Amino acid sequence: MKHFLLAIALFATSLFSFQAVAVPIPSPPQLNANSWILMDFATGKVLSEHNADERIEPASITKIMTSYVVYQAIDSGLISMSDSVPVSEKAWRMKGSRMFIEVGKSVPLEALLKGLVIQSGNDAAVALAEYVGGTEEAFAEQMNAAAKALGMTGSHFVNSTGWPHADHYTTARDIAILSHALIRDYPEHYRVYAEKNYTYNSIKQPNRNALLWRDSSVDGIKTGHTEAAGYCLAASARRDDMRLISVVMGTESSGARSQYSQTLLNYGFRYYETRKLYAAGASLNAPRVWKGSIENLPIGPASDLYVTIPRGQYKNLKPSLDGVPNPLEAPVAKGTQLGTIRVKLGEEVVAEAPAVALEQVDEGDFFSSAWDSILLMFE
16 A cells, blocks of 8 residues: 555645635626536536526527537548538528628638637538538538537537527537537637637628637637527636636627626636646556566556645545455456545545556466465465
8 A cells, every 4th residue: 555655645745735725615606697507627517507407599609519510520531621612502691690601612611610610600600511511401410419429418409500490409518518528629629719800701700709808818619699599608718727618598698698707707716726636647556466467556547637626625635545456366457447536525525536457467477376376365
């Protein structure tokens, strides 16, 4: 246990060297909106929510999924940013917000993506959907497949734009899940969501996300509005090493959606913090392995382990490593779960992750295995 005890000692040292004082956390803000959610990016911890699983009309927030499916196609090599995309009459005739592409002409795919994300172009959305899926209806099937893969259990899409339809719906929680996936899976493409303006066909249009001008930590994501949906905004901001995602649906004005989103983000950053406790592959313990090719096997987390906690409570965290087999006998495949890392704040488990074998352990030779068998009898 000496390796794990050392890790705990080092962890405890870092805890007590941090002198922040715990601040009482007020109740989350209550907003004049139909639904909302505030989620930490690194841990997925929800800091505030209201009607987060209620079915809602997503309006142009739909275009987050449209862009996500296009990025999937780019990542798989099916299309590229330099492709020239033909503009159909259907795309050209789209009403609502547009980037003003022209029927019968071809537009670079990269320009269409900027028109989709920055200008919220319905014409760009349809042109991209037809190029990737063949038809917008087929593209909607790809959107639904992506939603299912991401665990968006309350969503169904029938178009690429968010144009109102009885079978086109989502939830605030699902939009937070999608936003998380967008930032996680396509960080290079995500950068365009922070651009404030885009000019196409000599027409300059601003990004409708007003928070990009108000808060330098905000770098996305997407607005939406229809009469039925109200004014909506999915936003994300990063301050220091902490990123939050907020989704506010069904407010009374564009100013309200920005104000409420800012209120949620400020609340999360002010009263919570997210820390990385252990890096992927860090050895937390090296228990004895019997009948194996090595004597001790390092075990630890397979991926980075983060925790989101109230500010000032970091020094009160209590980590443990539970469930390690004793005795532990070879063979053991690398990546095999050999216990659970748990971190408690008081009686609450605030972080949990599998502890896995960090190396492969083969069976030892005949003589060492026989000797270990004898020693095990005494153990």
